[in-house]
Amino acid sequence: MKRWLRRRVDAAYERLLSREVSGAPTHVAVIQDGNRRYARSQGDDAPEGHRAGAETTERVLEWCQDIGVEELTLYTFSTENFERPAAENEALFDLLCEKLREFAEADRVHENEVCIRAIGETEMLPDRVRDAVGYAERRTRDYDAFVLNIALAYGGRSRLLNATRGVAECVAADELAPDEIGVEDIERRLYDQPVRDVDLIIRPGGEERTSNFLPWHANGNEAAVFFCTPYWPEFSKADFLRGIRTYEHRAESWRRTRARRALALLGAVSEPELAEARSIVDRFRDSLPSSERPDAETLEAGDSNGRAAD
Structure with a gap:
């Protein structure tokens, strides 16, 4: 009975992990x-x-x-x-x-x-x-x-x-x-x-x-x-899916870090660097918590600061 129950629990956990993995x-x-x-x-x-x-x-x-x-x-x-x-x-x-x-x-x-x-x-x-x-x-x-x-x-x-x-x-x-x-x-x-x-x-x-x-x-x-x-x-499929989930969390963290760094640079860089920073923010802004996502005015302000610095 314990072995049967363990298989049921493992199968349920595997289904849960499968739903959590998106890439x-x-x-x-x-x-x-x-x-x-x-x-x-x-x-x-x-x-x-x-x-x-x-x-x-x-x-x-x-x-x-x-x-x-x-x-x-x-x-x-x-x-x-x-x-x-x-x-x-x-x-x-x-x-x-x-x-x-x-x-x-x-x-x-x-x-x-x-x-x-x-x-x-x-x-x-x-x-x-x-x-x-x-x-x-x-x-x-x-x-x-x-x-x-x-x-x-x-x-x-x-x-x-x-x-x-x-x-x-x-x-x-x-x-x-x-x-x-x-x-x-x-x-x-x-x-x-x-x-x-x-x-x-x-x-x-x-x-x-x-x-x-x-x-x-x-x-x-x-x-x-x-x-x-x-x-x-x-090594089971649940272990494999946990590994994939680790990758997804790592990739999400990387995108979030890139977006934060680029956002911090917007007001303090030259025109060529500003374009790159804005591109990164646009690409990864959805990775940031909603409270950290810049609006259009913030990006425009960064653009103005970049031109003024020139």
Whole structure:
């Protein structure tokens, strides 16, 4: 009876969260944490935890597509994971090969035009995993409706270091002037294909850290972060929706802050800056509490002050 009641409560909570969620982040990144601890809690070995986690991964992919997410990145195997017991890693590599080939053949992947890509130091992986990666990428490379990035042999610092070295080599070869280095020069050296800025990082398993995951695309975009306690195999749709709600609150806070800053600048800036400030206020004014929303006279006064300052 208690289990039945719990399912009813969970279902009701999920429906409530679904009604509260009104938008979706473009790019969600997930640190799939807790597979091994879940296995231990069930009296199983690590490979059983990884297999249970793979089932959660498939569900999360569907949830992302249902609400309109366009890109999902899964932190699957870090460079530090090579230090784990060889037998455990070999079992995980076998599972990766199985799932990559299964995904590459799945009807839902092709019906939804999912492009599968691997990011990371993939040359460090065993040949059989690299072959499976290549197969999945070839089978889905013409799709662009949804992007699934699988971070394998991944380390955020190492990717940034390699990109920086690439820029330095171009400068040394007089192919690029130091004062001409831009964001795009780093980004195109990070991965073979473009990766969108991260809007939301989700980490289950109880740890509250982002573990060197997509630092350029997440930190630079001030991504929202959602930490929760369930191990990855236990991660539910309600947990996922709570993460989306965290993103929405973060995005709303960002818009409100932008509007307040722009409003404060209206009376103390030059003409070009004034135009930008007014544009921001117009765009985000609905994010402000009603008591803080400027009326037309306030905006006109700011415009007059801006011209007087000139």
